[in-house]
Amino acid sequence: MNRDQGKNLAKTDSQIFAFLGTDEARVKEDALRLARVLTPADNADFGLEIVHGAAETAEHSASIVRQVIQGIQTLPFFGGDKTVWLQGATFLADNVIGKTTSALNAIERLGEVLEQGMPKGVSFILTATEIDKRRSFYKKLTQLGKVVVHDLPDASKPGWQENCIQIVQRRAGQRGFEFHPKALELFVALTGDNSRTLDMEIDKLGTYVGRSGKATEDDVRSVVAQTRAGVIFEIGDALAQRQLPRTLDLIDQQLRQGESAITILLAAIVPRVRSLLVARELDEMHGLRAGGAYPSYQAGLKRLPASATAHLPRTKEGAPNAYPIFLAAKVCHRFTLDELKAGLRACLDANLKLVTSQADPRTVLSQLVVSLLKRPAAGS
Secondary structure: OOHHHHHHHHOOOOOEEEEEOOOHHHHHHHHHHHHHHHOOHHHHHHHEEEEEOOOOOHHHHHHHHHHHHHHHHOOOOOOOOEEEEEEOOOOOOOOOOOOOHHHHHHHHHHHHHHHHOOOOOEEEEEEEOOOOOOOHHHHHHHHHOEEEEOOOOOOOOOOHHHHHHHHHHHHHHHOOOEEOHHHHHHHHHHHOOOHHHHHHHHHHHHHHHOOOOEEOHHHHHHHOOOOHHHHHHHHHHHHHOOOHHHHHHHHHHHHHOOOOHHHHHHHHHHHHHHHHHHHHHHHHHHOOOOOOOHHHHHHHHHHOOHHHHOOOOEOOOOOEOHHHHHHHHOOHHHOOHHHHHHHHHHHHHHHHHHHHOOOOHHHHHHHHHHHHHOOOOOOO
């Protein structure tokens, strides 16, 4: 939300605003913009009351709520408008403190106060990364005020890349430039799901390519800082391209920087080998190839019979997680089906060695990668 959007939000009839979600940076930034709009410049010292909501105990949560209610019901000493901001409330979630009787009663009381109506000239802002949406308090918030949710794509769940792609495309458009398709895929892989990193790197890239420009893969590699998620992607990409020296070098870099061998195996190597295997099977058995853009591949995957996709990982909506398979489908022809099946078994063996033996981790990963990439696939 930019300053103009903050002004538009402030012009609504509501006096109650909630910014929620796991994207803590955007939640706080949007709330801060709105608070600045709501608080008159000549009354900045007395027109904004911030109540910190990080509760250490159940009793502390009740004390926080009492302070918020007192702030809402107490008009400014020198007159004028006033904003009360409950900042970073931690006791609204389904957690240990949030489940206590003291916290539940306090939250219920705050809901009743909001429901009775805000005093004239007084606004209330709530920010929280988590809130239990099953409770009546959340329902009252949505009925009485304006609720804005900013959630980060969860990189631990299938489908996060697709959500990130949409976010990146939208924010790049707001900054006046576009991505080539492959550059967009690379950007998402390098920045991961961190919203602050994503915004910072989009700003840098937008400055580099200029307005109305179109970012290429080379632009992304030149400008965007490599995050941990990006390096993990690069290892998998080098493996998928059958680039043995580059794969070994990237793994060695990560080991020297303190990354664990088991993390590299499970985060970079195993997922890529599995995706290559699935893509190769879909290619050989159903003729599904990544000849065009991602939407056409996704549509082709949806057209397959349920028996052909039943074993695939799913997004939270229940659809097959197509994006990693699409990336793998572009290069799966570099491997035979038998090579990939043997490669997945080799990954299992490497996993067992890393967790059950005293074998040198660098040696285990090196031997695995060499066994996967030592010879080109027949006919490639």
